[in-house]
Amino acid sequence: xxxxxxxxxxxxxxxxxxxxxxxxxxxxxxxxxxxxxxxxxxxxxxxxxxxxxxxxxxxxxxxxxxxxxxxxxxxxxxxxxxxxxxxxxxxxxxxxxxxxxxxxxxxxxxxxxxxxxxxxxxxxxxxxxxxxxxxxxxxxxxxxxxxxxxxxxxxxxxxxxxxxxxxxxxxxxxxxxxxxxxxxxxxxxxxxxxxxxxxxxxxxxxxxxxxxxxxxxxxxxxxxxxxxxxxxxxxxxxxxxxxxxxxxxxxxxxxxxxxxxxxxxxxxxxxxxxxxxxxxxxxxxxxxxxxxxxxxxxxxxxxxxxxxxxxxxxxxxxxxxxxxxxxxxxxx
Amino acid sequence: xxxxxxxxxxxxxxxxxxxxxxxxxxxxxxxxxxxxxxxxxxxxxxxxxxxxxxxxxxxxxxxxxxxxxxxxxxxxxxxxxxxxxxxxxxxxxxxxxxxxxxxxxxxxxxxxxxxxxxxxxxxxxxxxxxxxxxxxxxxxxxxxxxxxxxxxxxxxxxxxxxxxxxxxxxxxxxxxxxxxxxxxxxxxxxxxxxxxxxxxxxxxxxxxxxxxxxxxxxxxxxxxxxxxxxxxxxxxxxxxxxxxxxxxxxxxxxxxxxxxxxxxxxxxxxxxxxxxxxxxxxxxxxxxxxxxxxxxxxxxxxxxxxxxxxxxxxxxxxxxxxxxxxxxxxxx
DNA sequence: CTGAAAGCGCTTACAG
DNA sequence: CTGAAAGCGCTTACAG
Numbered sequence: 001x002x003x004x005x006x007x008x009x010x011x012x013x014x015x016x017x018x019x020x021x022x023x024x025x026x027x028x029x030x031x032x033x034x035x036x037x038x039x040x041x042x043x044x045x046x047x048x049x050x051x052x053x054x055x056x057x058x059x060x061x062x063x064x065x066x067x068x069x070x071x072x073x074x075x076x077x078x079x080x081x082x083x084x085x086x087x088x089x090x091x092x093x094x095x096x097x098x099x100x101x102x103x104x105x106x107x108x109x110x111x112x113x114x115x116x117x118x119x120x121x122x123x124x125x126x127x128x129x130x131x132x133x134x135x136x137x138x139x140x141x142x143x144x145x146x147x148x149x150x151x152x153x154x155x156x157x158x159x160x161x162x163x164x165x166x167x168x169x170x171x172x173x174x175x176x177x178x179x180x181x182x183x184x185x186x187x188x189x190x191x192x193x194x195x196x197x198x199x200x201x202x203x204x205x206x207x208x209x210x211x212x213x214x215x216x217x218x219x220x221x222x223x224x225x226x227x228x229x230x231x232x233x234x235x236x237x238x239x240x241x242x243x244x245x246x247x248x249x250x251x252x253x254x255x256x257x258x259x260x261x262x263x264x265x266x267x268x269x270x271x272x273x274x275x276x277x278x279x280x281x282x283x284x285x286x287x288x289x290x291x292x293x294x295x296x297x298x299x300x301x302x303x304x305x306x307x308x309x310x311x312x313x314x315x316x317x318x319x320x321x322x323x324x325x326x327x328x329x330x331x332x
Numbered sequence: 333x334x335x336x337x338x339x340x341x342x343x344x345x346x347x348x349x350x351x352x353x354x355x356x357x358x359x360x361x362x363x364x365x366x367x368x369x370x371x372x373x374x375x376x377x378x379x380x381x382x383x384x385x386x387x388x389x390x391x392x393x394x395x396x397x398x399x400x401x402x403x404x405x406x407x408x409x410x411x412x413x414x415x416x417x418x419x420x421x422x423x424x425x426x427x428x429x430x431x432x433x434x435x436x437x438x439x440x441x442x443x444x445x446x447x448x449x450x451x452x453x454x455x456x457x458x459x460x461x462x463x464x465x466x467x468x469x470x471x472x473x474x475x476x477x478x479x480x481x482x483x484x485x486x487x488x489x490x491x492x493x494x495x496x497x498x499x500x501x502x503x504x505x506x507x508x509x510x511x512x513x514x515x516x517x518x519x520x521x522x523x524x525x526x527x528x529x530x531x532x533x534x535x536x537x538x539x540x541x542x543x544x545x546x547x548x549x550x551x552x553x554x555x556x557x558x559x560x561x562x563x564x565x566x567x568x569x570x571x572x573x574x575x576x577x578x579x580x581x582x583x584x585x586x587x588x589x590x591x592x593x594x595x596x597x598x599x600x601x602x603x604x605x606x607x608x609x610x611x612x613x614x615x616x617x618x619x620x621x622x623x624x625x626x627x628x629x630x631x632x633x634x635x636x637x638x639x640x641x642x643x644x645x646x647x648x649x650x651x652x653x654x655x656x657x658x659x660x661x662x663x664x
Numbered sequence: 665c666t667g668a669a670a671g672c673g674c675t676t677a678c679a680g
Numbered sequence: 681c682t683g684a685a686a687g688c689g690c691t692t693a694c695a696g
Contacts, residue, residue: 002447004689015667020691030665050446051386052689055672060383062426062448069412073609076408080401083429087439092448094394095427097415107419114382115334116394116424222613251613258615277405281554281583283590283615336673347683352675362681384673387688 003044012040023048062092063304064117066108066132068125069099072220073276074246074293075123078145081297082121089305098125105131112140119304121145141307143300147190147317155313157300157320161191164289164322165198168243168271171287171324173206175331177241177269182210183228183253185220185245195245195273195289213237218249225252226259233260240268241330247272247279247288254282254329269330284328292320335376344372355380394424395636396449398440398464400457401431404552405608406578406625407455410477413629414453421637430457437463444472451636453477473639475632479522479649487645489632489652493523496621496654497530500575500603503619503656505538507663509573509601514542515560515585517552517577527577527605527621545569550581557584558591565592572600573662579604579611579620586614586661601662616660624652 005023009016014037021029022037029037040046054060063086067075079095086093094117096108105128112120112135119141122132136142136154144154172180182199185192200210216231218224225244229252232239242257244250250272257268264270264284272279275290299318307313337355341348346369353361354369361369372378386392395418399407411427418425426449428440437460444452444467451473454464468474468486476486504512514531517524532542548563550556557576561584564571574589576582582604589600596602596616604611607622631650639645 002689005691006689016690017667017692018665021666024691028665033665045445047442047445049387049689050443050448051383051392052672053446053691054383055381055387055674055689056691058672070402070408070415071412073405073408076402076405079427080403080429080431083402083427084431087429087432087436090439090442092443093427095411095415095425097412097419099412099416100419104419107422110379110422111382111424113377113379114385116382255613255615278610278613281587281610281614283587334673337675338673348674349676349683350681353682356675360681365681381673384688385675387673387690388675390688 002049003046005046005048008037008040008044008046011044012037059118059308060092060116061090062094062117063119063121063301064094064096064108064112065121066096066098066105066125066128067123069097072248073278074274074291077276077293078123078297078300081294081299082301083297084294085298085301085305091305098128101126118308119143121300121304141304141313143304143307143313145296145300155303155307155315156317157296157303158191158317159291159296159320160322161194162198164273164291164324165195165200165243166202167198167322167324168195168273168289169199169202171271171326171330172241172243172269173202175241175265175269178208179239180210180214180241180243181228181232181237181239182215183218183225183242183244183249184215185218185249187217192245199243214239218244220246220249222248222252222255225249225254226256227252229253229256229260241270242268243271243273245273247274247276247286250286250288250329251278251282254284254286265328265330265332271330275325279325279327282329284332287327287330288325290323290325292322296320334381335378337378337380340369340372340376340378343376344369391450391640392424392448393422394426394449395451395453395633396426396428396440396444397453398428398430398437398457398460399455401429404580405610406606406623409608409625410455410629410632413626413631414633415629416626417630417633417637423637430460433458450640451475453632453636473636473645475636475639475645477628477632487635487639487647488649489628489635490523490649491623491628491652492654493526494530496605496623496656497527497532497575498534499530499654499656500527500605500621501531501534503603503658503662504573504575504601505534505540507573507597507601510540511571512542512546512573512575513560513564513569513571514547515550515557515574515576515581516547517550517581519549524577531575546571550577552578552581554580554584554587557581557586558588559584561585561588561592573602574600575603575605577605579606579608579618582618582620582661583610583614586616586618597660597662597664603662607657611657611659614661616664619659619662620657622655622657624654628652 098104272288279286430436604620611618
């Protein structure tokens with residue numbers, strides 16, 4: 001049988017109130033009494049039931065998190081950043097994934113409605129924005145990670161996507177690459193729009209505005225990257241560089257170029273985005289725009305925890321810096 | 333203010349008992365009454381508090397999970413498999429990571445002691461075995477994933493590591509590779525010992541028993557893989573194949589061989605283990621022993637859920653099949 | 665400094 | 681078919 005506060009009270013010869021006091025060291029307890037109680041607690045290995053404490057206090061000391069899927073290394077790293085921060089603050093992490101689309105979302109919603117957590121961290125899944133915004137407007141503390149361009153209605157942690165795109169462009173221009181192809185992710189995403197805007201602007205300023213045919217909408221997968229290169233090849237368009245908006249698709253681009261018999265970086269320079277581990281396993285290794293992914297997760301968690309502690313959530317997005325990391329796919 | 337079962341009861345003009353009955357559709361409620369209550373529930377958007385239900389019922393409908401770190405793609409995939417299964421069964425996933433070693437473990441232990449979950453799924457971290465075994469022996473439902481060779485004291489889900497190692501050896505022998513090097517993970521791990529045993533046995537049977545110098549203890553990292561190749565090169569040992577016990581270190585091996593100026597697979601054939609995504613992004617793509625990683629997670633979750641439903645946990649490990657996947661790193 | 669009692673929001677015998 | 685009451689395991693005014 002589970003040992004309860006009542007058992008401790010009886011063995012220590014005090015009331016449950018007193019036990020509770022030493023548990024939460026409220027002071028105001030006689031030193032000797034406290035010692036006796038503590039001794040019983042230790043002897044019994046008593047630990048208060050989280051459920052009961054939660055019910056009495058009206059909180060769970062747990063944070064809910066929703067991510068589309070852990071299959072993307074970017075996501076895992078975000079989650080790891082969150083987990084590290086929550087652990088330090090002694091909060092639990094209730095993780096929900098969205099591999100079954102709406103069904104998954106409903107599951108998450110049910111959990112939130114049942115007050116299984118005090119606040120929520122979200123990497124918004126397809127069609128999930130309305131629901132999440134709704135939660136926030138009803139007063140639940142919410143922090144969104146990497147706004148997907150769905151607007152600033154929620155407290156958000158993001159990175160400098162625009163500057164990142166621009167840095168990729170500048171690097172290519174410095175290398176004398178005049179005819180790049182840009183392989184995006186889905187154009188609805190805010191991060192994609194920003195990266196594209198930053199990249200395009202630099203080329204425009206350099207007197208080489210991007211033509212529509214230089215922009216290919218991708219899907220962030222390696223297969224998509226390979227397919228894009230093939231397509232570009234068949235179209236007969238000349239290109240001396242590819243800016244792929246994540247590392248996975250950049251890896252696909254590398255493979256596609258290799259298959260076409262051209263050389264990286266001599267014939268074609270390739271830049272990715274994210275700087276996840278795959279970037280150092282390709283051949284050549286990938287020049288890429290580094291995102292401080294783990295810090296983004298950690299920052300979001302800190303913001304949420306601060307909100308749970310009473311601080312107001314910032315209205316302005318918190319934006320972390322991206323940095324260009326140069327490797328063999330652009331410079332031999 | 334949060335709406336409670338009491339609010340529903342009042343508005344519907346019935347007792348909380350009755351509301352509870354329709355909530356858990358216990359039948360035995362008058363049709364008309366039930367309809368009226370349900371109508372109020374819907375109108376108020378009432379959802380029972382998970383905490384309160386948990387307290388009353390003595391369970392949390394939550395599963396705790398401990399993994400060393402999400403930085404390893406293998407781990408993320410396990411977690412995804414777990415998450416998918418729990419979601420279907422409407423269980424929550426309380427995820428704990430172990431990036432701070434003992435401190436993290438203590439945190440997890442505290443959570444378990446506070447009965448924050450009904451059972452536990454574990455990929456045992458460094459020095460975590462004793463604690464986990466203890467939990468199991470005290471009666472907490474525990475399922476271990478990928479026993480690290482620490483013994484069969486716990487219900488476990490694993491894969492055919494021995495057969496996997498053997499299949500790698502057979503493949504290399506068929507290719508005529510007589511002098512392989514084996515790059516292991518840490519030798520304490522059960523999976524490493526098994527893969528090694530399977531591999532060594534096949535070479536022994538073929539009349540080419542492995543010498544000690546053909547076995548290099550690695551650490552499952554890419555850097556370790558590259559370093560091992562360098563070391564082997566300096567030692568002057570001739571080798572025509574490398575069996576690396578995970579894909580990450582195999583990727584490092586590939587890089588190391590390339591740097592040494594030799595060709596894969598012509599000069600050296602390389603085989604990995606796991607079949608995580610990096611295996612298709614290397615050049616050449618990696619021949620590897622595929623583990624059904626996600627299924628391992630899903631299976632472990634199912635076992636635990638069955639245990640929570642009253643079924644006894646199997647004493648014998650549940651072992652899933654590995655399969656050799658042949659790609660360019662062994663066959664051009 | 666200490667304790668009896670009410671309350672957190674549910675469920676479940678028990679009685680009718 | 682329905683409800684009053686006790687109980688799950690805590691915390692916290694309130695009173696002493």
